[in-house]
Amino acid sequence: MIRIGIIGAGRIGRVHAEGIQGVRGAKVTAIADPLMNDETAAWAKSMEIPKVFHDHGEIIGDNNIDAVLICSSTNTHSAISLEAIEAGKHVFCEKPIDHDLDKIRSVLNALALTKTSVKYQVGFQRRFDHNFRAIRRGVQQGRVGDVHLVKITSRDPNPPSIPYVKVSGGLFLDMTIHDFDMVRYLSGAEVTEVSAYGAVLVDPAIGEAGDIDTAAVTLKLTSGGLAVIDNSRRAIFGHDQRAEVFGSKGALSSFNDSGSNVAFSDAEGVHSEPPLFFFLERYMQAYRDEIASFVNAIETDSETEVTANDGLQPVLIGLAARKSLLEHRPVKVEEIT
Amino acid sequence: MIRIGIIGAGRIGRVHAEGIQGVRGAKVTAIADPLMNDETAAWAKSMEIPKVFHDHGEIIGDNNIDAVLICSSTNTHSAISLEAIEAGKHVFCEKPIDHDLDKIRSVLNALALTKTSVKYQVGFQRRFDHNFRAIRRGVQQGRVGDVHLVKITSRDPNPPSIPYVKVSGGLFLDMTIHDFDMVRYLSGAEVTEVSAYGAVLVDPAIGEAGDIDTAAVTLKLTSGGLAVIDNSRRAIFGHDQRAEVFGSKGALSSFNDSGSNVAFSDAEGVHSEPPLFFFLERYMQAYRDEIASFVNAIETDSETEVTANDGLQPVLIGLAARKSLLEHRPVKVEEIT
């Protein structure tokens, strides 16, 4: 039984606490949050989590805890990662490790230097989504042959708040980062160059906050293939999450998931449900499966499915995309240092 | 060039006149209608049909005409068929040949006795629909293995007028007759027994006229398999025409056709076009192709794809269905004589 401590009792921390209930061989034994209060403690009790703390150090220092889930605010991810690695705990860290390359690299260095077999997994949960996973499997089986083009459509149902936009690192590091990871995951190749276009079409306040809300990004891959990503901060019809890998032998395409597949026909046409609106609905299965995968990596002493390097690469691509947008030119990823 | 005379300038006669324009090797050289008037003559002229008559005998007697299309009212089909066969003309006869078994059989007898190689085809145009034809082809290729179940959903967008209902022969001989033919066409088997349920749910006036407007019919096939047909005189969303053949190795299913495949997504869901509403839209390609097939049978001196016997069998099944409904019991087709 892997004993898990969750650091951060906000939305994503709770999602994981609930998801772990369906994961065999793992149990949450402690949760810490600097804002721990009666409501959160009551929730933790209802989840049968025995210990609650304000200070995440209590979890890091607990010898009866095998692994930590870092679900705190982004600016604490790398520091807590270092503490946990130092303490010999397995780490599941929500994305991104950081927006600062040096901080991410300090985590990679700590992992390289540690003498214990610490597992480290980054929270790119979409890799565990049943649809994207089926594409990946098909690509690896050679069904599409050589990969010529990866297409990702990724649109949120609603833009975040303007205060969040200001600290988010910008669309490319906050939102497209998932798609950069997806391009790597689906193609099995690395990204060498980025050409980014952006626009402010959803809400002018996003532009005033220095960000964009709509983007089209073209990527060059080490394999010679291309990738195209389109993003919007607001698809009125829900969380629009589709991918296609096109190659010499065929194409694999995924579509959105809905609450049911029921079609209603009337005089106006045939109507089906919109895509699942919220990312928690769409990716609930993925959130559960990523933790199951993390637990499995610990139990079998094998590499995690999303390594620290997988946490680093999309940040490099995201920084290249930001530079491309600012300088209005294609930018090679190797320009980012 | 096969020279065709059309007998009957009503809706279906005009559909064929227009369809033939796209058929290589055939041309309409005359059209006859007892109600021939200036409007119809003008239309014929616009279609470049050189001769117009009141009396269909002018067509039967014209040595420069190779084949006739019988598109007149149902009660004239068998008599005109006999005249045309006697005159050595190839015959394409709209369905049904007749509702009276003796009259149908007189046509089969005439064909058996004729010394010339007269071609005779019945107008079950759905056999030429691209979707149903693809199912048939798959069944014949053995893709579904042994046929266990044929399912036909067949619903009209609007009920006919009450006067028409009264002379239509009833739902089973007017509407389901197409589906009885489709069961034979898709399964490659004959029907041995019928169990029919009916209801008046669309319009009470249909019930007052002695007919039903909703039906569920179960059929036993010579192969041992079963078939299920459901009918309605009014599907508010359009012409609902689907089929499925299920067997030991798999299933082939067809769906409705629409004007475009465009999907519109908004907050309420994903919306696509309703099925093509009217049978002339849905089956225009089939109407053209059935004539092309008829012309080809003449040119190559081969059997037509819908023989006079194919015209007889669905009437037998329809009469059995009518008897089943009236007597509230399963009826064997061989009971119908």
Add this chain to the structure above:
Amino acid sequence: MIRIGIIGAGRIGRVHAEGIQGVRGAKVTAIADPLMNDETAAWAKSMEIPKVFHDHGEIIGDNNIDAVLICSSTNTHSAISLEAIEAGKHVFCEKPIDHDLDKIRSVLNALALTKTSVKYQVGFQRRFDHNFRAIRRGVQQGRVGDVHLVKITSRDPNPPSIPYVKVSGGLFLDMTIHDFDMVRYLSGAEVTEVSAYGAVLVDPAIGEAGDIDTAAVTLKLTSGGLAVIDNSRRAIFGHDQRAEVFGSKGALSSFNDSGSNVAFSDAEGVHSEPPLFFFLERYMQAYRDEIASFVNAIETDSETEVTANDGLQPVLIGLAARKSLLEHRPVKVEEIT
């Protein structure tokens, strides 16, 4: 917290034990099985079920247990139901309550006479399937208007063993019973008459065992509408579970669920995953939700969503179907007493 005892540790008992892990407010505190052995006890331990018994009487007599799940063999359902009701425990009973009408009625009588507010729910889990539930919701909202026709396609991926066939009560009581329930659930009407056709097409041994493996059943509803069910014991492509409700204002149709919605295009065509093959995959969400609904009925002291009468009606219809097949005629449900 509702404390649950599970009676029967076979496949379905374990499915429920696992499903309950995702149900808030409920926990399994005991499990009993006459064949309880080390393997089962170890499994129970891994599920953190504190007590294991051979004798289900230990659960019935345990004052710390609020509700029982009867997952034992069918012939014990009604007797254990009576014991549990007598003991004032809430009962979730797997379908069917029994094949014997008197035994089912004894349960209904016991419920009518009990002075405590005992909840009783029958395990028709398909009512909780997201697709069927969406159809039901649409029908209740009036989207299809008056219900003219209900169509159920229900095919298993593989026939049961011949020994099972012999004790199953026959296809109509073993398999179609779910579809009879679904007709009632989707239409909101009762069934008045049944006309059943059957065939042995999948495996002659099923016929030798006195059963059929393929069926087409037509039903008359109190509302005047009709229903059509088709069954097969073997759909080579998986668990084929679809429904359609057609009415005066439109139609609601559901399709099969697959593991992913990924489409693969190659020179042969566009290929997607087959339906989920096994009923446990297809209905896992439904198994969890039916227990959540049962727990909710207890917590809120409201009627369960599948009452004992909902357990009785499909057996009546099933017996009528059996009689219809044997006597080769339509049979009214009121003939079954």
Add this chain to the structure above:
Amino acid sequence: MIRIGIIGAGRIGRVHAEGIQGVRGAKVTAIADPLMNDETAAWAKSMEIPKVFHDHGEIIGDNNIDAVLICSSTNTHSAISLEAIEAGKHVFCEKPIDHDLDKIRSVLNALALTKTSVKYQVGFQRRFDHNFRAIRRGVQQGRVGDVHLVKITSRDPNPPSIPYVKVSGGLFLDMTIHDFDMVRYLSGAEVTEVSAYGAVLVDPAIGEAGDIDTAAVTLKLTSGGLAVIDNSRRAIFGHDQRAEVFGSKGALSSFNDSGSNVAFSDAEGVHSEPPLFFFLERYMQAYRDEIASFVNAIETDSETEVTANDGLQPVLIGLAARKSLLEHRPVKVEEIT
């Protein structure tokens, strides 16, 4: 009756000759081709085209001809256009008018100066495809609100021959030109800037011929929106022709057309037909409708649906795309002069 002369009896000339048979109010009265031979003359006779010529001047000079279809090789389009305009004939000119901007502009000038009401239409047939047209209609009706993103997927089933590649003007002017037109057509906006990525992934010989076979192009629109096009010279599964317009109120998406919508289910999955393989199959309806539209513009003396300016703009965008690829930077369309 509009009397049409076709100039060029190659593949596309014949496609139009056949398509016109289904167009009311038009008839082909002459066809000219410098390579006119017995086979072509026989074909023309079978099509009931009365006159055949070697010299297109015979058509230009024929007072009994109202309109010409220019279906000759691309390098003759602008010169013949000028001759026909001079002669007062309506002109339908296959795309492109030319690759040389001066030559295109000479046609625009001639049209501006002509005193007769000469109609001029360019052969972007995809505007008449039922799917793309349905998207356009929805956009114009305001269904998607403000257009944020246009996505075009456009892939050919097979690359052209290498000799053709060498004279084609390159992928952007030969193939993507249709997609540039489609972006304008669907969005209702003009293109201001182009950023093009290309690769040689299908056949190295295409690269050796100085061209690319795979492309991803991003466009900026006057409306502020973006557009993304992806191209391949070979989609093994057929002619892949899809579009999506995403905006503030929703999205409209079109999919590929197939020969039938039949789905075959077996143990491996659910299989449907590939997209129509060849552009003549996919766009036959569009080829017919574009001529019907041209005829209608003549009859009603209204503007054609694809003007000479609509012929110019995609060439400008294509030249910008070529420059972007060569100079590895975004290029404004106004840079092209």
